[in-house]
Amino acid sequence: MELNDLYRRVIMDHYKNPRNRGELTQDSVTIALNNPTCGDRISLQLQLEGDVITDARFTGEGCSISMSSASMMTEAVKGRSYAEALDLAERFSSLMQGQDVEFEELEDIEALSGVNKFPARIKCATLAWNALKKGIEPQQSK
Amino acid sequence: MNINAIREQFPILHQEINGHPLVYLDSAASSQKPRSVIDAVRNYYELDHANVHRGVHSLGSRATDAYEGAREKVAAFINAPAPEQIVFTRGTTTALNLVASSYARAVCREGDEIVITQMEHHSNLIPWQQVAKATGATLKFIPLQPDGTISLADAEATITPQTKVVSITYVSNVLGCVNPIKQLAEIAHRNGAIIVVDGAQSTPHMKVDVQELDVDFYAFSGHKMCGPTGIGALYGRRSLLEAMEPIEYGGEMIDFVELYDSTWKDIPYRFEGGTPIIAGAVGLGAAIEFLEQIGMDTIDEHAKHLTKYAYDVLSNIDGLTIYGPKQDRVGLVTFNIDDVHPHDVATVLDTKGIAIRAGHHCCQPLMRWLNVSATARASFYIYNTTDEIDQLADALIQTKEFFGYGIE
Numbered sequence: 001m002e003l004n005d006l007y008r009r010v011i012m013d014h015y016k017n018p019r020n021r022g023e024l025t026q027d028s029v030t031i032a033l034n035n036p037t038c039g040d041r042i043s044l045q046l047q048l049e050g051d052v053i054t055d056a057r058f059t060g061e062g063c064s065i066s067m068s069s070a071s072m073m074t075e076a077v078k079g080r081s082y083a084e085a086l087d088l089a090e091r092f093s094s095l096m097q098g099q100d101v102e103f104e105e106l107e108d109i110e111a112l113s114g115v116n117k118f119p120a121r122i123k124c125a126t127l128a129w130n131a132l133k134k135g136i137e138p139q140q141s142k
Numbered sequence: 143m144n145i146n147a148i149r150e151q152f153p154i155l156h157q158e159i160n161g162h163p164l165v166y167l168d169s170a171a172s173s174q175k176p177r178s179v180i181d182a183v184r185n186y187y188e189l190d191h192a193n194v195h196r197g198v199h200s201l202g203s204r205a206t207d208a209y210e211g212a213r214e215k216v217a218a219f220i221n222a223p224a225p226e227q228i229v230f231t232r233g234t235t236t237a238l239n240l241v242a243s244s245y246a247r248a249v250c251r252e253g254d255e256i257v258i259t260q261m262e263h264h265s266n267l268i269p270w271q272q273v274a275k276a277t278g279a280t281l282k283f284i285p286l287q288p289d290g291t292i293s294l295a296d297a298e299a300t301i302t303p304q305t306k307v308v309s310i311t312y313v314s315n316v317l318g319c320v321n322p323i324k325q326l327a328e329i330a331h332r333n334g335a336i337i338v339v340d341g342a343q344s345t346p347h348m349k350v351d352v353q354e355l356d357v358d359f360y361a362f363s364g365h366k367m368c369g370p371t372g373i374g375a376l377y378g379r380r381s382l383l384e385a386m387e388p389i390e391y392g393g394e395m396i397d398f399v400e401l402y403d404s405t406w407k408d409i410p411y412r413f414e415g416g417t418p419i420i421a422g423a424v425g426l427g428a429a430i431e432f433l434e435q436i437g438m439d440t441i442d443e444h445a446k447h448l449t450k451y452a453y454d455v456l457s458n459i460d461g462l463t464i465y466g467p468k469q470d471r472v473g474l475v476t477f478n479i480d481d482v483h484p485h486d487v488a489t490v491l492d493t494k495g496i497a498i499r500a501g502h503h504c505c506q507p508l509m510r511w512l513n514v515s516a517t518a519r520a521s522f523y524i525y526n527t528t529d530e531i532d533q534l535a536d537a538l539i540q541t542k543e544f545f546g547y548g549i550e
Contacts, residue, residue: 003493003544007486012545038485039502039509039516061515063485064545118489 005114006121007064014068014108019075020057028055031135035127040066044074044131048139051082058128065121069112070128076106082136089129096122143440149525151176151432162495165530170315170343170474170521171499172365175429179368182428183421193417195394209420212427213410219430220360221351222377229376229383229410230423234342235265237361237376238309240413241338242269244386245359246307252278255305257335259284259292259321260511261314264504266340270309279306286511289467290317297329305335312344316503316512316519317466318449318474320344327356336382342366346523347445347473349438352377364422369429373422376413383409390415433524441524445473448522448531455535456520461542465512474521476503479538482545484518490541496534 024045034041040062047055056074077085095101098116103109115125149155152174157164192201194209217225231237256270260283274281284292284300308330313320330337336358346367352360363374388395395415397405406412452475461480484500491498499519502509520534
């Protein structure tokens, strides 16, 4: 196991300089999720118009993997339709299972591929994406 | 004590993890098992297994003798007056829940108080929250000093004649501090309350004498003291156990069963419904024999020596914060490194073969009191060495450097 496979420079950059950290002031959907086994927690806010995520912010506490993943996820889903966002979440899930997944222009996310070699840390990486799914899925059925 | 001879008896320690010799520093979560315990469990299954307290056949007698023999060993180990005052449970959690669900729910009324502390493990907090909700009793907390310990003056102020139950850990699984159980028992009894002790972290390291401590209930787990998982024990004062109702009903625990009513066996069987954890009890008995061969005084000394050594070595690392008191610590050091999350610390250490715990240690309210979301914890047992603690310190310094500069 090589540490540099896990802690790639782009991950540490998102951890130390998180994108979209903070709270939305306008009406938004808030999803709070935690990982009871380790104490990581995230509060994700999504601004939704039509079937598009127009803005996303997060607050929370956790390790470099969970917080960098939240930073990347919020960047990735802004401006995307619900279907596109859920497709990204699905592809991220495959990435965590060790499958070869392309994220096209969202190459930052691929940096998290090393997490699948550290099984205990996969739940850290998926926390923010699970919050996203929890926020979007009820909207789709509306 | 010959540490190499002790290490030889733990098969699991002799392996490489991620290309490095295993350094196991997570015994406060669960200790490793010596060959004698593994053999005792295997021999039981290979030679003596049948259900207990039932059959008239020879194997049934051997299994019953093995199970009840283990109860006698547990009773002697903590100096309980009689084996029937030992109830076998799944572990500390089940034991504490038994006291809360049976004893406390029957005794507590609105206006009564249950006194605990903010350093308790969830298993010595949530059962009492539930009793308070069900009975209308008030849950009160002995406040913590700045170093996380409690003072007897605060205990005196918190425990009142309205207090029915005081429940407290002997050794904190986060702070490592040893609580003054004997004095707390005196305060509780003077106020007409009983005292329950969570012995999960103390029993592996210290000579425990429930009569000398004068406690009413004492709970502990086998798996943290070289025994198997799934077995633990509750010691109880005879008069209290005899007045308690069972909370699980079924086979093994009954006296007479009629269509609309039944009666219970005597203690401890009325609390052991269903086929018990026979092999676990046999393994726990073997673990007690193993520990007593080394000597609890020797084990106590070794734990204190390693803990002090670790405290001193780790406190020399810049940017590392240790939680809990400096003095009188048993078995563990809980810490954080500035700007590095404990999960990341644990992952880096794991790549070097070093196993530590990271997280909230089932103590979320204590984490909030410490104003952290999680911590790292290194914990020690009879097979650990100062050399392993030096390896831990080196790895922590490398972790700091890695997160400071080394990212590619």
